[in-house]
Amino acid sequence: MGRKLGIFTTWEEVVEVTKDFKGASFKKFNSIEEAQRWFGDIRSVERKQSEILSKLNIVQCYIDGSFDKQIYAYAFAIVHHNEVIVKQSGVGENREAAKKLTSQASELKAAMQAALYAAKKGYKHMLIYHDNESVQYLITGKYTPKNTFTEQYVIFMRKLQETYGIKIDFTKVKAHNGNEFNELVDHMARKELQKARDKARKKKHQKRKKKRILPLTVSQTKALFKKINRQLHHYPKALQPTSKKKYEYYCAKFRTEGSLNERECYTLNRFFNQVTSYAEKEKQAESDMKPDVIRQMLLDIYPIVERYKKELKWYGGFLTQMYQLSLENKRFTNRQKVFIKQGYDLIQKKYQKDGS
Numbered sequence: 639m640g641r642k643l644g645i646f647t648t649w650e651e652v653v654e655v656t657k658d659f660k661g662a663s664f665k666k667f668n669s670i671e672e673a674q675r676w677f678g679d680i681r682s683v684e685r686k687q688s689e690i691l692s693k694l695n696i697v698q699c700y701i702d703g704s705f706d707k708q709i710y711a712y713a714f715a716i717v718h719h720n721e722v723i724v725k726q727s728g729v730g731e732n733r734e735a736a737k738k739l740t741s742q743a744s745e746l747k748a749a750m751q752a753a754l755y756a757a758k759k760g761y762k763h764m765l766i767y768h769d770n771e772s773v774q775y776l777i778t779g780k781y782t783p784k785n786t787f788t789e790q791y792v793i794f795m796r797k798l799q800e801t802y803g804i805k806i807d808f809t810k811v812k813a814h815n816g817n818e819f820n821e822l823v824d825h826m827a828r829k830e831l832q833k834a835r836d837k838a839r840k841k842k843h844q845k846r847k848k849k850r851i852l853p854l855t856v857s858q859t860k861a862l863f864k865k866i867n868r869q870l871h872h873y874p875k876a877l878q879p880t881s882k883k884k885y886e887y888y889c890a891k892f893r894t895e896g897s898l899n900e901r902e903c904y905t906l907n908r909f910f911n912q913v914t915s916y917a918e919k920e921k922q923a924e925s926d927m928k929p930d931v932i933r934q935m936l937l938d939i940y941p942i943v944e945r946y947k948k949e950l951k952w953y954g955g956f957l958t959q960m961y962q963l964s965l966e967n968k969r970f971t972n973r974q975k976v977f978i979k980q981g982y983d984l985i986q987k988k989y990q991k992d993g994s
Contacts, residue, residue, distance in 0.1 A: 703744020713826035
């Protein structure tokens with residue numbers, strides 16, 4: 639008896655599960671058949687071991703986890719004299735860990751929560767029963783941490799041992815093999831995961847319900863199309879190609895039928911939010927441009943502005959005025975910078991070839 643129950647065929651295996659383990663015991667046999675007869679029923683031996691460990695004040699803790707997409711749950715149960723005295727479960731909230739570690743995230747979280755509970759309750763020796771090798775081998779050094787999350791797990795467990803003076807041992811148990819305590823924490827973790835799934839589904843449904851809007855009136859729809867078209871004129875890349883294609887379809891439908899349904903109105907609002915957000919970011923970027931960059935833009939396009947001044951209409955007069963200000967080393971306002979950049983883009987697109 640030690641960190642693990644079983645029949646071992648080499649002395650090295652016996653040393654691994656008994657070395658530095660309080661209350662460990664073992665017995666030598668001449669054959670495997672003889673050992674199996676003495677060993678008897680594994681369940682009765684597990685119960686005997688639990689009794690002995692409880693008398694030695696070694697806390698026995700079964701852990702397990704459950705994972706689905708970006709949601710993971712954990713559970714642990716502390717056993718004393720073959721009775722569950724504490725059981726806890728919860729949901730992990732680190733989405734990055736779930737994405738990186740998948741199911742391993744739930745197992746490591748369960749081990750950390752169990753060890754933290756035992757340490758705070760004043761236990762000095764605990765034995766964690768797990769069905770995921772990473773829980774044990776990351777601590778023993780057999781596995782090397784490959785990312786920040788596994789590194790944090792190792793640091794957390796070692797710091798816990800140093801701070802509270804608790805010794806932590808591990809025992810690998812086979813999943814779904816009839817062990818009542820392992821089955822218990824497995825059921826708890828699955829139940830917690832299902833609750834989290836239902837909560838996430840309900841939240842998503844409520845969010846979608848809030849976003850639903852009534853069909854717009856003809857005048858409201860016209861106004862929305864006008865605003866989107868104005869933004870797209872200045873920022874053609876504000877919508878992705880697929881979204882732009884759908885937007886053009888809505889434009890054609892509105893011209894022919896004169897209205898859009900509820901779902902189409904919702905999508906049109908979404909397009910408006912997208913182009914508005916894109917325009918704000920672009921304007922911010924343009925307003926942050928250095929004066930030297932603005933002056934160089936005006937210098938580059940001024941010959942074309944002079945040639946097509948009438949055709950450019952308002953932009954022609956504005957850019958000419960801005961060019962004069964640049965020669966005087968005047969400062970530009972953020973609004974002026976935005977319009978200069980828009981005029982520069984327009985000229986680059988329409989008149990650059992002719993100007994060159």
